[in-house]
Every structure is written in C-alpha cells, then in structure tokens.
C-alpha cells in the first residue's frame with residue numbers, strides 16, 4: 001500500500017474493495033471502531049473553503065476516537081506570511097499522525113507528501129484530483145447498485161475544472177464494462193490529460209455529447225457537477241456557462257427507474273430542489289458515505305504507515321517546463337521541475353500531470 005493518497009490510482013481496485021468492505025462493516029458495527037484511533041491526531045490543512053470534506057474528515061477521526069487540529073483557510077495559516085507548503089507540512093508533521101490537505105494549487109498535497117513521513121491525503125487540489133470524494137462516490141454506487149462493474153456512467157457539467165469527475169473517471173475506468181457518457185458544453189470538456197492518460201490508456205469506451213436529454217435514458221449513474229466558478233479566468237465566461245445543465249423532475253422522466261443521481265455538493269442550481277424527493281436522488285446519502293469511507297481510509301493508512309511505499313518521483317529534464325498557471329510549481333518557483341513520461345512518451349509535469357512544453361522556465 002502507498003503511504004499517501006494523492007491520486008485515486010494510488011489504490012489498486014483490490015485495495016478500494018477492501019476499503020468499501022471496511023466502510024460497510026463500520027456502518028454495521030460503529031461501536032467496534034469507536035476507539036480504534038485513540039491518541040491519534042489528524043491535521044486538516046484547508047487552504048481553500050470546504051464544508052463537507054473538512055468536517056467529514058474531522059467527524060471520521062472523532063468517530064474513531066482520535067483528535068483533530070488544523071486550519072480552514074489559508075489566511076489563518078503561515079501561508080499568509082509566505083511559508084511554503086513543504087515547510088508547513090514539516091512543521092505539522094511534528095504534531096499530527098496524518099494530514100488531510102486541500103489546496104487551490106494542483107500538486108500541493110504531493111509536495112507535502114514528498115517532504116514528510118506521515119501519510120498525506122489529498123482532500124482536493126485545484127481542478128486536479130479529489131480521491132476521497134471518489135471513494136465516497138464508489139461506496140455510494142456499490143450500495144445503490146450492488147456492483148461497480150457493467151455500469152453506464154454519465155458525467156455532466158464542468159468536466160474541465162471539476163476535480164471530482166477526474167478522479168471518478170480514473171477509478172471507474174478500471175472496472176469491467178464501464179461506459180462513460182461525457183456531457184458538457186465544449187468549453188468545459190474533459191481535459192486532454194484525463195482523456196489520454198485515463199480513458200484511452202485503459203481502453204474504456206466513452207462517448208461525448210452536449211445533450212443531457214439525449215444521454216438520460218442510457219444511464220445507470222448520473223453524476224452532476226457544479227460549474228467551478230473559482231477556477232475561471234473570466235467572470236463573463238462563467239456566467240455564460242453556469243446554467244448549462246439543470247436537472248429537473250421533467251428531465252428525469254426518461255431516466256431508468258434504477259438510476260442513481262450523484263453530486264459531490266455543494267449544488268448551486270444544477271439540480272432543482274424538487275428532485276430531492278425522487279428516490280433516485282442519492283447526493284445526501286453520498287455525504288454520509290463519505291464519512292464512513294474516510295474512517296476506513298484513515299484506519300488503513302495509519303495501520304500501513306510503517307511498511308508503506310512512497311510514490312516514485314519524476315525526473316529532471318533540463319529545458320522542459322510546466323505551463324499550467326494553476327500548478328503548485330507556478331506558485332513556488334523553487335520546487336524542482338520534475339516530469340514523467342505518460343502515454344505515447346508524452347512528458348507530463350510530476351506535480352499536476354499537465355503536458356510539458358520545451359523552453360526555459362518562465
């Protein structure tokens with residue numbers, strides 16, 4: 001098992017199945033787990049606003065008998081004084097046994113993980129990944145559908161900046177018989193990195209459409225997402241796209257009776273409140289499941305810490321750079337620019353996975 005959870009692909013499908021089994025056991029026998037993390041501490045380092053993810057991690061640790069410390073915005077941490085992510089992580093590692101980090105820059109939790117020995121969980125890094133949301137999604141799908149295989153999964157909305165759909169696509173692509181329907185306006189289409197390194201690499205079948213109505217009857221799972229206002233460079237572009245898809249009871253009329261509607265929340269107006277009464281609406285159950293699967297994950301990472309392996313590091317390629325302005329390497333210039341070779345030999349930034357470009361560092 002890896003020491004950290006940075007990308008959902010740090011876990012094998014077998015490890016995911018074990019976490020799902022543990023979460024289901026926790027749901028059935030919560031008292032048996034109430035003291036399992038006594039005297040252990042989780043530090044929740046949230047440089048970006050969050051309600052459910054931070055509280056979910058904290059509730060998970062408290063329900064395991066452990067304790068929590070941390071901060072919920074960058075302005076209340078030393079980041080506001082200019083401290084690097086690596087230094088903050090080194091300091092916090094002196095106080096805590098495990099860290100959950102959310103950061104607006106892509107790759108920031110990986111920087112922390114590379115600099116300390118305690119486990120680091122990526123609780124959302126920019127528009128990149130959100131692996132624990134995916135664990136919550138998988139547990140929900142398993143509980144609602146009874147399986148993770150042979151499902152047609154519609155991912156709808158902001159597929160460009162929505163980190164939850166990037167991690168969910170990576171996870172579901174490994175299960176036999178998955179078919180994706182990618183539903184978005186073309187401006188918010190799935191990034192090249194996910195299409196190439198996840199969907200094409202796994203050879204998973206997928207189709208692309210702008211029409212939710214057209215996709216609806218085929219779907220076993222409909223995963224709605226919020227248009228990620230905070231990641232847009234232009235307010236006008238955000239306003240033009242924000243209401244691209246609104247799920248209503250009328251639109252659900254052509255859906256299968258066994259459809260499960262998921263949403264990582266917060267919802268702005270992608271799902272009409274009237275849909276909440278439909279038995280196919282699973283997004284509040286998903287929140288509950290999130291706490292149980294985080295309990296399972298915290299337990300596993302703490303248990304495995306002594307023998308766990310670190311993620312391999314990328315290599316230094318002089319004359320190559322990452323051009324992603326949302327990457328942690330753009331914010332912290334002293335970080336080594338490391339790269340790995342992805343599918344078809346394409347060089348990608350080790351921190352954020354973006355395709356590298358030739359030319360000295362800007």
Ligand code: ASP
Nearest residue numbers: 124130164226264265266
């Ligand atoms: N809560 C999810 C996230 O942190 C989804 C969202 O913010 O729209 O990515």
